[in-house]
Amino acid sequence: MQMELLSTSALAKKLEILPKQLFEHLATIGYIQRQDTDWILTTAGKDAGGSYKTFGSYGKKVVWPADINFYEDDDEQKESQGLLNATKIGESFGVSSRKINALISELGWMKKEGSCWKLTKQGTRKGAKQFVKSGNHYVKWPESILTEKLLIESLNSLSSTKIDEQSATKISDFRQQLQAKLRTTDGHFVRSKAEMLIDNWLYMAEIPHAYERKLPIEEEVYSDFYIPTGKVYIEYWGYENNEKYLARKAEKLEIYKKYDFNLIELNDKDVENMDDILPVLLLKYGVKSY
Known part of the structure; x- marks a missing residue:
């Protein structure tokens, strides 16, 4: 109507x-x-x-x-004083408000529900506030977002601008030791046969995905796979007898919990039965595989 x-x-x-x-x-x-x-x-x-x-x-x-x-907005006007909407943020960076909203959503600071933008826990930590007007939900941000490192890096990556080299080259000891030499069907180079099977399964299921994507946080942490639809991360745990690996696994799980990221965990048994297991796990986050 x-x-x-x-x-x-x-x-x-x-x-x-x-x-x-x-x-x-x-x-x-x-x-x-x-x-x-x-x-x-x-x-x-x-x-x-x-x-x-x-x-x-x-x-x-x-x-x-x-x-x-408009006369119901007096309190909101006071509360939103000093906060920026996507249009103002976009003007500061020379990009559209649509692109700003998409990048902020990609970082996990807010999410889109229908035509509305809803603030997430991560966005609240950044100082953002949720507003509602005439049934329309939207978010406003503190001026500090204009110097937010993660947002700037995301903008730079879209414009092919070189980001901070020190941040871009930091990797864990495990990633240094185990090189990505196995090529998947869609051209990714992965570090293990299990990761190759997971990547190929996602490709055949026509699910867009990224391999070894850095989490949108200050900590230098990479996920095994990231699926933009549903904003869900996949971690394959394959070295369960390695104490150093298990310690790192525990650290990563704490980070996923801290930032409330959507996470799917897979082990060797799951990989052997992906046709039965992965579609169900993905559907929890709105990702359909068939």
């Missing part, structure tokens, strides 16, 4: 106030501004739900969702 849209004057009538009062209020809170003799939407106004509609001979006018009430 399409949402009813009202002109600013019609909305003022519904709110039982004079149109002049509503226009002045919207200008004060930064949702509209004068351009010659017309009122035009600002970026904030568009984010709030404003759009344009042509009314015959009256021409193009600003319209709003019929259920919106």
Whole structure:
């Protein structure tokens, strides 16, 4: 069902106030501004739900969702003071708000549910706050996000800009010792036969995946596999008789728990029965394999 849209004057009538009062209020809170003799939407106004509609001979006018009430936003305005939306963040980096939202979601700081953006525990740790307006959920971020290392690295990787070399070259002793020499069907080079079987299974199941992806955290930790759909990580534990390996395994599990990442754990027995096991585990995170 399409949402009813009202002109600013019609909305003022519904709110039982004079149109002049509503226009002045919207200008004060930064949702509209004068351009010659017309009122035009600002970026904030568009984010709030404003759009344009042509009314015959009256021409193009600003319209709003019929259920919106701008006078309920006073507390929110105070709470969001000093916080940035995706549009403002994007302007600082010279990219679109859509790309910023996608990158922040990829980092696990918020997630998309329908048309809404929902804050995660990781995002809350970054100082972000959740807001709701006219049924639309969105997130605003502290100015510190403009210097957030992980976000900058993600932006740099998209623009082929060289990121901090020291961070990019740090790897664990285990990864140094065991080179990735086995080539999978989709061209990845992996470090064990089990990893090759897992990679090939994901490829044949037409599930996009990355091999040895760095977790989006400050700690230098790499997952065995990452599946963007469902934002789920896969770890294969294959050296259960190695004390050093088991200690590292325990550390990694603590990190997955700390950041509340979606994790699937596989051992040798699971790899032997992937057709039965992996589809069920993936489905828990909304990833369909068949």
